[in-house]
Amino acid sequence: DAMVIQNPRYQVTQFGKPVTLSCSQTLNHNVMYWYQQKSSQAPKLLFHYYDKDFNNEADTPDNFQSRRPNTSFCFLDIRSPGLGDAAMYLCATSRVSGVGEKLFFGSGTQLSVL
Amino acid sequence: AQTVTQSQPEMSVQEAETVTLSCTYDTSENNYYLFWYKQPPSRQMILVIRQEAYKQQNATENRFSVNFQKAAKSFSLKISDSQLGDTAMYFCASGGNRDDKIIFGKGTRLHILP
Numbered sequence: 001d002a003m004v005i006q007n008p009r010y011q012v013t014q015f016g017k018p019v020t021l022s023c024s025q026t027l028n029h030n031v032m033y034w035y036q037q038k039s040s041q042a043p044k045l046l047f048h049y050y051d052k053d054f055n056n057e058a059d060t061p062d063n064f065q066s067r068r069p070n071t072s073f074c075f076l077d078i079r080s081p082g083l084g085d086a087a088m089y090l091c092a093t094s095r096v097s098g099v100g101e102k103l104f105f106g107s108g109t110q111l112s113v114l
Numbered sequence: 115a116q117t118v119t120q121s122q123p124e125m126s127v128q129e130a131e132t133v134t135l136s137c138t139y140d141t142s143e144n145n146y147y148l149f150w151y152k153q154p155p156s157r158q159m160i161l162v163i164r165q166e167a168y169k170q171q172n173a174t175e176n177r178f179s180v181n182f183q184k185a186a187k188s189f190s191l192k193i194s195d196s197q198l199g200d201t202a203m204y205f206c207a208s209g210g211n212r213d214d215k216i217i218f219g220k221g222t223r224l225h226i227l228p
Contacts, residue, residue: 004158042118042218043205057215090159099209099216100147100166105159 003027006091006106013081014114021076021109023091029104031097032074034066035090037108043090049074050097078111086113116141116208118219126225127196134181135191135222137206146210148182148189153203153221162204165189193224201226 004025013019023032031050035043047056049068063085065077078085088108094101117140127133139148146167153159165173165182172180177194189208193200203223209216 040123040220042220044218045215048215092159097214099211099214100164102161102164103151103159103216107156107158 004091004093004104004106006089006109008109009107010110010112012112012114013078015083016080019078019081019111021078021089021091021111023074023076023106024072025074025091025093025104026072027093027095027104028071029093029095030071031094031101032068033092033094033103034074034076035092037088037090039087046076081111081113083113086111116143116146116210116213116217118206118208118217120204120206120219120222122222123220124223124225126227128227129196129198131196132192132194133196133224135193135204135206135224137189137191137219139187139189139206139208141187141208141210143210143212146208148180149207149209149216150178150180150189150191151205151207151218152200153205154199154201159205163191196226198226198228200224 033048034046037043046060067075090108091106092103119138148165150162151159152162163175179192181190203221205221206219
């Protein structure tokens with residue numbers, strides 16, 4: 001089945017140790033998003049790619065970066081994770097850009113920072 | 115800027131009952147979309163229903179329907195004949211063309227009791 005796949009499901013890292021979360025999609029969608037979801041809070045958009053065009057949210061910390069080497073894959077790099085970065089990270093796609101588009105989500109990666 | 119407010123952090127209803135989840139939003143845009151997304155435990159978030167603001171008719175998807183009150187900026191979700199599989203976190207979301215992104219509420223955790 002076409003889908004959005006996130007690996008790993010759970011990731012544990014140490015304070016300050018770089019970590020990379022991965023997302024792949026078989027939907028051939030143009031747009032890929034990364035959301036941060038903390039407990040009891042709304043999912044917060046970090047950035048998105050429209051094809052190769054990177055769009056960073058103004059309040060996304062510099063600690064967070066992203067790469068999209070091809071249509072299918074997108075990575076979230078956290079250069080020096082702090083305790084406050086522990087959260088669920090959701091990858092999503094949409095067929096094209098536009099706020100009316102349906103988002104397709106992965107199952108998320110739960111990041112713990114020790 | 116857009117905001118989405120869900121005033122019910124958690125709700126429980128008996129199976130087969132009807133339940134209504136509340137959502138209010140604020141936007142200065144004339145053209146926008148409203149969504150309800152469902153996030154079951156340990157599974158990916160999926161779109162339940164979508165409403166285009168310029169359409170007066172309330173959207174319906176099988177047992178799920180919305181009550182869209184544009185003047186009051188209210189967008190509630192009604193689940194009829196609730197089933198155990200409806201147990202999930204429900205997020206209300208809004209997307210406007212000017213902001214060009216979707217903003218989520220904090221969610222309502224819904225428990226369907228047998």
